[in-house]
Amino acid sequence: MGAFNTAITGAFDLLLAPFYTHPWWGMVVLSALSGVLLLLVFRHTSNQRAIRAAKDHIISHLLEVLLYRDELRVVLRAQARLAKDNLRYLGHALVPLVFMIPLVLILMVQIDLRYGRRPLQVGERAILAVKLHSGGPTADEVSLSAPPGLVIETPALRMPAIREVDWRIRADTDGDYRLLVTVAGEEYEKRIVVGRRAPRVSARRTGEGLWDRFLNPGEPPLPADAPIASVAVSYPGASLPLFGRRLHWIWPWLILSLAFGYALKGPLRVQV
Amino acid sequence: MARRAPSSKRLSRAPDRESPRDPGKRETLKKLAALGLLSLTGLGALSSCGRRLTSPLARERKLIVLGLDGLDPHYLGRLMAQGKLPNMSRLQEMGGFRSLASTIPPQSPVAWASFITGQDPGGHGIYDFIQRDPSTYLPYLSIARTEPPQRTVSVGDWKLPLSRGKVELLRRGHAFWDTLAEHGVPATIYRVPSNFPPQDTGTKQLAGLGAPDLQGTYGEFSYYSEVPPERADKITGGAVYPVSVRDGRISARLMGPDNTLHKDSPRSFADFQVWVDRDNRLAKIVIQGQDVLLRQREWSDWVPIRFEMLPHVRSVTGICRFYLKEVSPHFKLYVTPINVDPMDPALPIAAPAGFAPELADKLGRFYTQGFPQDVKALRYGILDDGEYLHQSGIAFAEARRMYEHALNQFQRGVLFYYFSSTDRTQHMFWRTMDSKHPAYETRLGAEYGRVYEDCYRASDDLVGEAMEACDRDTTLIVLSDHGFAPYYRSFNLNTWLRENGYLSGFDLSQPKASIFSHADWYQTIAYGIGFNSLYLNMQDREPYGAVSPDEKQVIARRLADDLRRLRDPDTGDRVIENVYLADDVYSYSDDTRPYAPDLIVGYARGYRCADDSVLGDVTDPVIQDNRDKWSGDHCIDRSLVPGMLLAAKPIQAPGPALADVTATILAEFGLPIPDYMSGKPIW
Numbered sequence: 001m002g003a004f005n006t007a008i009t010g011a012f013d014l015l016l017a018p019f020y021t022h023p024w025w026g027m028v029v030l031s032a033l034s035g036v037l038l039l040l041v042f043r044h045t046s047n048q049r050a051i052r053a054a055k056d057h058i059i060s061h062l063l064e065v066l067l068y069r070d071e072l073r074v075v076l077r078a079q080a081r082l083a084k085d086n087l088r089y090l091g092h093a094l095v096p097l098v099f100m101i102p103l104v105l106i107l108m109v110q111i112d113l114r115y116g117r118r119p120l121q122v123g124e125r126a127i128l129a130v131k132l133h134s135g136g137p138t139a140d141e142v143s144l145s146a147p148p149g150l151v152i153e154t155p156a157l158r159m160p161a162i163r164e165v166d167w168r169i170r171a172d173t174d175g176d177y178r179l180l181v182t183v184a185g186e187e188y189e190k191r192i193v194v195g196r197r198a199p200r201v202s203a204r205r206t207g208e209g210l211w212d213r214f215l216n217p218g219e220p221p222l223p224a225d226a227p228i229a230s231v232a233v234s235y236p237g238a239s240l241p242l243f244g245r246r247l248h249w250i251w252p253w254l255i256l257s258l259a260f261g262y263a264l265k266g267p268l269r270v271q272v
Numbered sequence: 273m274a275r276r277a278p279s280s281k282r283l284s285r286a287p288d289r290e291s292p293r294d295p296g297k298r299e300t301l302k303k304l305a306a307l308g309l310l311s312l313t314g315l316g317a318l319s320s321c322g323r324r325l326t327s328p329l330a331r332e333r334k335l336i337v338l339g340l341d342g343l344d345p346h347y348l349g350r351l352m353a354q355g356k357l358p359n360m361s362r363l364q365e366m367g368g369f370r371s372l373a374s375t376i377p378p379q380s381p382v383a384w385a386s387f388i389t390g391q392d393p394g395g396h397g398i399y400d401f402i403q404r405d406p407s408t409y410l411p412y413l414s415i416a417r418t419e420p421p422q423r424t425v426s427v428g429d430w431k432l433p434l435s436r437g438k439v440e441l442l443r444r445g446h447a448f449w450d451t452l453a454e455h456g457v458p459a460t461i462y463r464v465p466s467n468f469p470p471q472d473t474g475t476k477q478l479a480g481l482g483a484p485d486l487q488g489t490y491g492e493f494s495y496y497s498e499v500p501p502e503r504a505d506k507i508t509g510g511a512v513y514p515v516s517v518r519d520g521r522i523s524a525r526l527m528g529p530d531n532t533l534h535k536d537s538p539r540s541f542a543d544f545q546v547w548v549d550r551d552n553r554l555a556k557i558v559i560q561g562q563d564v565l566l567r568q569r570e571w572s573d574w575v576p577i578r579f580e581m582l583p584h585v586r587s588v589t590g591i592c593r594f595y596l597k598e599v600s601p602h603f604k605l606y607v608t609p610i611n612v613d614p615m616d617p618a619l620p621i622a623a624p625a626g627f628a629p630e631l632a633d634k635l636g637r638f639y640t641q642g643f644p645q646d647v648k649a650l651r652y653g654i655l656d657d658g659e660y661l662h663q664s665g666i667a668f669a670e671a672r673r674m675y676e677h678a679l680n681q682f683q684r685g686v687l688f689y690y691f692s693s694t695d696r697t698q699h700m701f702w703r704t705m706d707s708k709h710p711a712y713e714t715r716l717g718a719e720y721g722r723v724y725e726d727c728y729r730a731s732d733d734l735v736g737e738a739m740e741a742c743d744r745d746t747t748l749i750v751l752s753d754h755g756f757a758p759y760y761r762s763f764n765l766n767t768w769l770r771e772n773g774y775l776s777g778f779d780l781s782q783p784k785a786s787i788f789s790h791a792d793w794y795q796t797i798a799y800g801i802g803f804n805s806l807y808l809n810m811q812d813r814e815p816y817g818a819v820s821p822d823e824k825q826v827i828a829r830r831l832a833d834d835l836r837r838l839r840d841p842d843t844g845d846r847v848i849e850n851v852y853l854a855d856d857v858y859s860y861s862d863d864t865r866p867y868a869p870d871l872i873v874g875y876a877r878g879y880r881c882a883d884d885s886v887l888g889d890v891t892d893p894v895i896q897d898n899r900d901k902w903s904g905d906h907c908i909d910r911s912l913v914p915g916m917l918l919a920a921k922p923i924q925a926p927g928p929a930l931a932d933v934t935a936t937i938l939a940e941f942g943l944p945i946p947d948y949m950s951g952k953p954i955w
Binding site: 125127129153154155156157158159160161166167168234 | 519520521547549551552553554555556563565567573
């Protein structure tokens with residue numbers, strides 16, 4: 001999973017590198033990419049001819065209903081066939097859906113990595129939370145050290161019931177920092193970005209199961225034998241500005257990728 | 273046909289290309305352009321007619337008015353003489369410094385309403401913090417009234433509104449900024465009292481004193497403790513919740529506003545958890561996906577809280593700050609009153625509505641309740657003096673940041689900015705600098721004796737900032753609505769009325785009773801509600817009136833004389849300086865008359881109406897020492913607590929009053945003073 005995450009994240013970094021001047025540029029590119037990729041997956045994993053046929057049948061049954069609306073028997077039969085062809089049409093979409101879901105997940109994870117949170121600003125505070133594996137070291141054996149530019153404001157808050165230790169940190173200077181979490185003599189890094197316009201912000205570094213690692217691709221996973229399960233920073237949520245309002249990335253991405261998909265299905269010759 | 277039927281794009285481009293070659297068409301176009309211009313000019317003139325008549329001075333002059341609630345001219349003069357207020361002294365040298373006559377009574381909602389409208393209380397209808405409804409005798413807050421939706425439909429347990437509820441400003445009269453706007457002079461009004469909800473008449477306004485918290489009160493705190501204070505059930509203005517730590521964790525509930533969408537209107541709430549580390553004296557509050565980690569004796573930033581009204585459909589958002597008072601040995605967590613979130617206001621705290629979110633976007637979230645200082649928490653010992661000062665310091669820092677922003681943005685017309693911290697500090701800390709006060713302690717004096725003076729010094733800094741923002745076209749006026757006096761002794765007006773036969777129906781053996789549940793109204797001649805208001809129980813006004821209109825004058829004068837003669841049995845001092853007959857001092861309008869008191873009690877220096885009596889209670893004894901932390905006051909006779917006036921121009925008026933400042937603002941822009949205003953320009 002580590003290599004997969006590195007490759008995918010690196011590819012997205014490369015793709016978006018020219019568009020960091022404004023967050024909307026990257027969002028437009030990611031939405032266009034999403035629209036195109038999903039159309040292509042749909043075309044190559046679906047039975048295009050059968051979908052076309054199902055749509056034609058649906059249209060013909062609709063016409064039948066309109067033309068023979070005075071003949072109840074014909075209308076009822078047409079409606080029954082309409083329902084059947086609708087189901088058939090939906091059935092043809094099931095197979096591509098199976099292929100599209102992983103792609104959508106990858107896209108969403110990568111977009112969230114870039115648009116879900118923003119770096120800390122100078123003077124801002126965040127909580128750094130270390131989760132320990134059960135049966136491992138206790139909360140008293142965990143310590144934290146910060147480089148100049150970051151200040152650890154509190155002693156450790158120990159929550160033995162959920163095997164978690166928290167600190168409050170404050171950003172004092174712009175920079176890209178590495179905090180060191182020390183557990184039983186072993187050191188583990190956690191990256192923290194302050195002030196600068198970072199291409200992506202990794203809120204959580206984890207060493208737990210595959211799924212958890214897939215959802216947190218921003219940093220290399222923790223070693224499998226590490227006594228800590230994850231290290232997380234409570235970065236503030238990010239939003240996209242639009243006419244004085246702030247939007248979560250999901251809305252522009254949904255709308256724009258649908259718009260791109262609709263606009264490009266003709267040129268790409270995709271029956272949807 | 274080919275020319276007449278092209279697309280609109282072609283039609284708009286064609287004249288440019290063809291006009292040089294076609295003189296006839298060019299002439300036609302010229303005529304059309306001239307006609308269009310004429311129409312536009314005509315429309316412009318029509319639209320301005322009757323709406324905006326630009327004052328010739330509007331473009332030249334600017335005026336900054338700084339309102340510092342409760343700044344006392346006598347104390348101020350002393351500090352200025354000692355050279356401790358350099359900016360104010362400089363302003364005095366540039367222009368002038370005077371005492372400023374306050375209203376009858378000298379209370380902030382009354383006085384600032386007079387400043388806003390240029391009228392006496394009879395004109396604007398705000399007579400006291402607390403007034404009574406003549407049809408029910410029941411008290412209400414005088415500035416605003418909230419009405420639920422008139423039409424609703426019931427669906428199961430839910431009560432869905434079909435019309436909007438209403439929040440109504442009870443202040444009557446025309447605000448000076450509306451007069452300015454009618455003459456093309458823009459104004460921006462920050463936090464002036466008696467202006468909730470602000471009326472959207474085109475002037476940018478942010479509500480001040482009178483704006484409630486999300487619960488609709490003047491501020492209701494929450495306190496979670498393993499060792500709740502004694503008599504916690506007697507606390508008003510807040511609620512105490514006992515909690516216990518289990519497995520390092522506390523589960524609790526933050527109460528929100530009433531859920532008016534439910535048929536029983538239960539209170540909405542937000543559950544939260546607190547993780548406690550007693551050894552390291554830390555706690556983490558986890559609420560609605562937000563984590564707040566605090567050390568002992570630390571305040572949090574603003575935390576937005578969503579209260580669900582109709583699940584997944586309707587919720588309201590408020591903001592609060594957490595204060596981790598103690599972790600060890602006992603857990604104690606204080607939560608400020610839940611303020612309206614300026615980013616998403618659930619109540620109309622600004623006009624236009626977008627003004628509050630605009631400010632929050634630029635400056636961050638801020639206190640929106642009219643009284644941001646948590647005085648109730650201090651009075652009941654939930655916060656100690658140092659903790660209260662820290663909290664009020666946070667509120668002041670926020671207000672100051674907004675003030676600096678307002679000064680930076682100010683370009684034309686009038687800027688008004690108001691600070692309440694001066695008033696609150698003097699209310700709460702008089703006891704630390706006056707050894708005669710019953711609540712004075714030497715330790716307090718040593719620790720907090722300078723707070724009072726520091727508050728004046730901070731005000732001087734504010735004046736300095738305003739002076740820096742002034743250019744040669746800008747005039748600066750600094751004013752307060754009243755001064756301050758000690759509050760040594762509490763006078764139970766209703767108890768005195770009962771003992772002197774004016775109020776009937778009470779069982780004298782009862783330690784405490786309320787006029788609302790115990791009065792024999794048919795035998796009651798007079799009753800007190802509010803800080804200075806005294807009402808006759810009139811047959812032609814109250815439902816169970818005992819005084820006929822013919823008797824009114826005689827009874828009112830007799831009662832006034834009785835009160836004026838009153839002496840404190842313990843000290844021999846006069847308790848009451850003066851009693852005013854409202855008919856002699858107010859100019860009513862028809863809709864403000866029924867709510868006016870009949871007599872206004874002007875207490876002597878050192879005395880004030882007891883809290884119990886303000887709310888209609890009857891308690892023993894008639895007069896007692898005031899040992900409350902609320903130790904300074906101004907709800908006395910207006911001659912004893914004038915406000916102050918400092919201006920950058922020489923003040924000609926020998927004894928200016930608040931309404932004169934209103935007249936001056938209009939005169940500064942060359943506008944006529946309306947007949948309904950009682951004031952005259954001060955220069």
